[in-house]
Amino acid sequence: xxxxxxxxxxSLSLSAYxxxxxDELFARHCSACHGKDGKGGVGVPIALASFLxxxxxxxxxxxxxxxxxxxxxxAFENLSDAQVGAIVIHIRSWSDKPVPxxxxxxxxxxxxxxxxxxxxxxxQCHGEEGVGGIGTGxxxxxxxxxxxIAPALNNAGFLAAASDVMLRDTITLxxxxxxxxxxxxxxxxxxxxxxxxxxxxxxxKSAAELxxxxxxxxxxPPVIVMQSPYGLEETVENLKQAITDQNFTLIRTxxxxxxxxxxxxxxxxxxxxxxxxxxxxxxxxxxxxxVGMFLPCRITVIEKDGKVQISTINPKRLSKLFNNHExxxxxxxxxEVYNTLLExxxx
Amino acid sequence: MKILNKYFLVxxxxxxxxxxxxxxxxxxxxxxxxxxxxxxxxxxxxxxxxEVTRVQRIDIGxxxxxxxxxxxxxxxxxxxxxxxxxxxxxxxxxxxxxxxxSIFAEHGETVLVTANPLIYAEMIDEEADKVLxxxxxxxxxxxxxxxxxxxx
Numbered sequence: 001x002x003x004x005x006x007x008x009x010x011s012l013s014l015s016a017y018x019x020x021x022x023d024e025l026f027a028r029h030c031s032a033c034h035g036k037d038g039k040g041g042v043g044v045p046i047a048l049a050s051f052l053x054x055x056x057x058x059x060x061x062x063x064x065x066x067x068x069x070x071x072x073x074x075a076f077e078n079l080s081d082a083q084v085g086a087i088v089i090h091i092r093s094w095s096d097k098p099v100p101x102x103x104x105x106x107x108x109x110x111x112x113x114x115x116x117x118x119x120x121x122x123x124q125c126h127g128e129e130g131v132g133g134i135g136t137g138x139x140x141x142x143x144x145x146x147x148x149i150a151p152a153l154n155n156a157g158f159l160a161a162a163s164d165v166m167l168r169d170t171i172t173l174x175x176x177x178x179x180x181x182x183x184x185x186x187x188x189x190x191x192x193x194x195x196x197x198x199x200x201x202x203x204x205k206s207a208a209e210l211x212x213x214x215x216x217x218x219x220x221p222p223v224i225v226m227q228s229p230y231g232l233e234e235t236v237e238n239l240k241q242a243i244t245d246q247n248f249t250l251i252r253t254x255x256x257x258x259x260x261x262x263x264x265x266x267x268x269x270x271x272x273x274x275x276x277x278x279x280x281x282x283x284x285x286x287x288x289x290x291v292g293m294f295l296p297c298r299i300t301v302i303e304k305d306g307k308v309q310i311s312t313i314n315p316k317r318l319s320k321l322f323n324n325h326e327x328x329x330x331x332x333x334x335x336e337v338y339n340t341l342l343e344x345x346x347x
Numbered sequence: 348m349k350i351l352n353k354y355f356l357v358x359x360x361x362x363x364x365x366x367x368x369x370x371x372x373x374x375x376x377x378x379x380x381x382x383x384x385x386x387x388x389x390x391x392x393x394x395x396x397x398e399v400t401r402v403q404r405i406d407i408g409x410x411x412x413x414x415x416x417x418x419x420x421x422x423x424x425x426x427x428x429x430x431x432x433x434x435x436x437x438x439x440x441x442x443x444x445x446x447x448x449s450i451f452a453e454h455g456e457t458v459l460v461t462a463n464p465l466i467y468a469e470m471i472d473e474e475a476d477k478v479l480x481x482x483x484x485x486x487x488x489x490x491x492x493x494x495x496x497x498x499x
Binding site for chain 1: 425447467469498
């Protein structure tokens with residue numbers, strides 16, 4: 001019997017392994033941002049002839065694996081090679097042109113001149129030192145018909161995926177259908193373009209540093225927890241006071257089990273306070289509406305075995321989930337707020 | 348025997364749950380209007396045996412304070428017995444329970460976002476309980492598939 005069950009599961013999971021469906025995987029993992037047909041949404045459009053006809057499959061695979069640290073596009077580290085391959089095949093179904101081969105020839109241009117060219121011809125869109133336009137792609141909450149925001153070039157994920165030749169081709173040809181026009185047509189010489197390629201390549205060090213700063217929160221615990229020296233009720237009152245003192249609006253206080261069990265039978269030793277600062281909330285949501293997932297702010301107070309414990313989510317740990325560098329300062333600020341509230345209430 | 352069972356379970360888990368799918372955030376975008384998507388979400392949640400324990404209206408508070416915003420709700424979802432069990436056993440999870448799915452309108456479309464339930468597994472140490480989060484993960488994927496499929 002056991003062996004049978006085992007074999008059953010084995011065959012089940014093996015078949016899942018052997019035939020990943022690119023269309024389904026794309027629908028699940030990519031379409032929320034890039035659109036069902038890859039035509040864009042959050043992030044740059046993928047189903048764009050001028051893009052697909054100028055990048056190799058390696059570029060696509062590496063982009064999926066590395067993502068774009070701090071620029072919303074997640075790193076899909078846990079997909080199997082077969083799954084990544086299936087997604088790439090699906091993406092390729094949007095173009096019938098031959099797939100460009102990856103060419104890893106190193107281009108040796110003059111970085112100093114490249115820097116000048118970049119400041120004059122690229123920085124207005126790609127930002128100082130290639131940090132990328134503010135927002136990403138056709139970001140959340142931006143109108144679809146607005147121009148695509150220039151991606152970050154000073155980015156470890158992008159630089160790991162792009163070869164020098166891919167950079168040169170993109171800069172030379174541009175991407176028809178996007179604000180990225182041919183720089184050859186715009187008047188740059190082939191030498192200028194090589195120089196700017198080398199300048200973009202020189203971002204590698206600062207891009208790696210940024211990635212490291214972003215990763216520093218990896219080891220943050222998922223929750224901020226403090227023990228209260230007071231009883232449950234007193235702790236809750238202290239928190240209410242602290243919330244008002246910090247200019248937050250207390251929305252309501254509930255038993256944690258509210259809605260889970262019939263009214264009246266909730267565990268009275270588990271309380272949750274909901275509160276908000278609408279101005280702050282509005283700013284954060286305008287930047288990235290996904291943060292609403294952890295709103296309104298909540299603090300839980302639980303009495304167990306005679307001990308009263310207060311806890312909240314840890315916004316620093318969560319900033320990693322969003323992979324949106326522009327949101328990080330908000331997460332840091334929220335972290336400070338939660339800590340202050342918890343400290344005030346347990347003083 | 349017990350040991351054998353345990354290994355068996357671990358093996359099966361390793362096979363079924365891997366490859367662990369990426370992304371600490373799960374998202375879906377649908378062409379449906381907000382009310383249609385909300386209905387699709389709630390229907391699928393119930394079909395999967397979970398309950399919507401509360402719907403928090405974020406937009407109302409914002410609008411009330413003078414901030415213009417489109418429809419935005421946070422939906423709390425769980426099986427009461429599981430949530431109670433988890434909170435009692437692991438107070439550290441309380442801040443995240445019941446799990447929240449946010450749903451918001453965006454230019455005529457609707458977007459749903461939630462944290463991958465596997466992130467809760469790292470907060471506890473008993474393997475036997477972590478299995479719960481794997482099931483939640485696969486159920487969220489399935490619920491989101493339903494919402495997306497409702498497009499067709």
